[in-house]
Amino acid sequence: MVRVENIKKAFGDNQILRGVSLTVQTGDVVVILGPSGSGKTTFLRCLNFLEQADEGTLTIGDTTVDLRTVNRRSIAQIRKNTGFVFQNYCLFNNKTALQNVMLGLTLGHGVPKAEAKRRAMEALDRVGLSERYDYYPSQLSGGQQQRVGIARAVALNPEVVLFDEPTSALDPELIGEVLGVMKDLAKSGMTMIVVTHEMSFAKDVANHVIFMDGGVIAEEGTPEEIFDHPQQERTRQFLSRIRQANAAEQALVSAEQAEQVAVAAIEA
Numbered sequence: 001m002v003r004v005e006n007i008k009k010a011f012g013d014n015q016i017l018r019g020v021s022l023t024v025q026t027g028d029v030v031v032i033l034g035p036s037g038s039g040k041t042t043f044l045r046c047l048n049f050l051e052q053a054d055e056g057t058l059t060i061g062d063t064t065v066d067l068r069t070v071n072r073r074s075i076a077q078i079r080k081n082t083g084f085v086f087q088n089y090c091l092f093n094n095k096t097a098l099q100n101v102m103l104g105l106t107l108g109h110g111v112p113k114a115e116a117k118r119r120a121m122e123a124l125d126r127v128g129l130s131e132r133y134d135y136y137p138s139q140l141s142g143g144q145q146q147r148v149g150i151a152r153a154v155a156l157n158p159e160v161v162l163f164d165e166p167t168s169a170l171d172p173e174l175i176g177e178v179l180g181v182m183k184d185l186a187k188s189g190m191t192m193i194v195v196t197h198e199m200s201f202a203k204d205v206a207n208h209v210i211f212m213d214g215g216v217i218a219e220e221g222t223p224e225e226i227f228d229h230p231q232q233e234r235t236r237q238f239l240s241r242i243r244q245a246n247a248a249e250q251a252l253v254s255a256e257q258a259e260q261v262a263v264a265a266i267e268a
Contacts, residue, residue, distance in 0.1 A: 001025055002047075002160050002191070007056035007067065009042055016042045017053070018215040024160065024208075029192045031202040033226075034212035035238060040195045043212070044162045047193070048084050049075045061159045080109060083153025083161040088169050089145040091137045097124060097144075098133040101152045109156065123155035124148070127181045143174035147181055154185065161185070163194040197242055203227060211235045 002024040009017040016039045024030050034040050045051040046067065047058065053067035060081045065074045091100045101120035105111040111119070124133060127147040137145050146166055153161050163182070167175040179201050186192060186205045196202065202209055202223055209226040211219045211234075219232045230236050 001059070001061070002193070003057075003059040004047065005057045007043065007046055007053050007058075009039075009046055009051060009053045016215055017046070020056075020212075020215070020217060022210070022217070024191060024193060026159075026191055027189045028208060029186045029194065029206045030208045030210065031206040031223075032193065032195045032210045032212060033197065033199075033202070033238070033242075034210075034218075038212040039215040040212050041164050044084075044164050044193065044195055048079060048082050048162060050084070080156070081159040083156050083158040085146070085149050085153050085161065085163045085166050087165045089137070089142075089149050091145055091148055093137050096134050096136055097129060097140065097148045097151075100137075100148055101155050104152050105155055119155045119157075120151070123151035126154060126184075127151045128177075141174060142170045143177045146170065146178050150178070150181055150185075154190075160191040160193060163192060163196065165195050165197070167196065167198060197246075199227065199239075199242060199246070211238065213238070 002022075004020065004022045007017050007020045008015070020039070020043055022030070032040050032043070042051060046053040049070075052070075056067045058065055058067055058078065060078055063074065063077050063081065065078065092103065095103065098117070098120050101123055102113070102116045105116035105119060106113060121133065124130060127150050129144060129147055129151065132140065132144060137148070140148070146169075150166070166182070167178050170178065175198070179198060182192070182194070182201065183205050194201070194206070206223055209221065209223050210217055211226060211232070213234055219226065219230060219235045226235065227239065230239065
């Protein structure tokens with residue numbers, strides 16, 4: 001279980017988080033939506049101490065910490081129980097897929113090399129990369145690189161995996177393969193907190209959806225409640241813009257595909 005109470009975070013005079021609280025039960029898939037600048041990514045980063053909150057408490061598993069006064073030992077314990085999937089993969093270019101996954105186990109968690117290799121291979125198998133152990137990031141597509149990033153998080157056997165807009169850096173045709181892996185993880189019972197604009201994923205997979213705006217949770221509920229019956233006008237406005245953007249993007253992809261078919265027909 002993950003429980004967050006009254007997280008606050010400011011950068012100088014800019015108050016990013018204004019008191020965010022959330023409880024996530026084991027096996028939950030929580031999707032966080034919101035406009036740029038609403039505090040979504042900062043919230044996730046505070047849960048893994050990539051940023052240190054100014055105020056609030058965090059419970060993950062059996063560990064509870066005060067986010068303002070937490071010590072290094074407690075931070076290390078929290079990080080052992082959380083996996084983080086970044087927007088832009090964050091892989092080491094001079095290491096293979098297998099080595100990238102192993103590194104977090106051996107250096108970050110002190111796992112013996114042989115055990116780390118076994119767990120890394122299992123994690124890569126789980127995300128469909130059993131044929132890519134020895135490939136370097138430059139030899140992988142963006143979707144494959146992000147799947148290595150997911151494998152790196154999963155290999156830790158964490159209490160919860162945090163996903164920070166994991167498809168935002170991908171070409172449209174590669175998004176599906178990453179979302180497919182995430183759906184499989186959700187079906188396996190993995191606890192996940194996902195920042196994303198992929199509404200189809202939220203509708204199909206999440207059991208709880210949060211809309212953040214201005215550093216607070218403006219509305220939350222089931223996917224049906226948020227997408228079909230939003231109570232707040234701000235939520236309705238945001239969802240309308242996302243739907244329009246997704247429709248325009250899909251139209252562009254369809255046009256590009258039609259152009260490719262036409263060119264292929266002419267060349268044939």
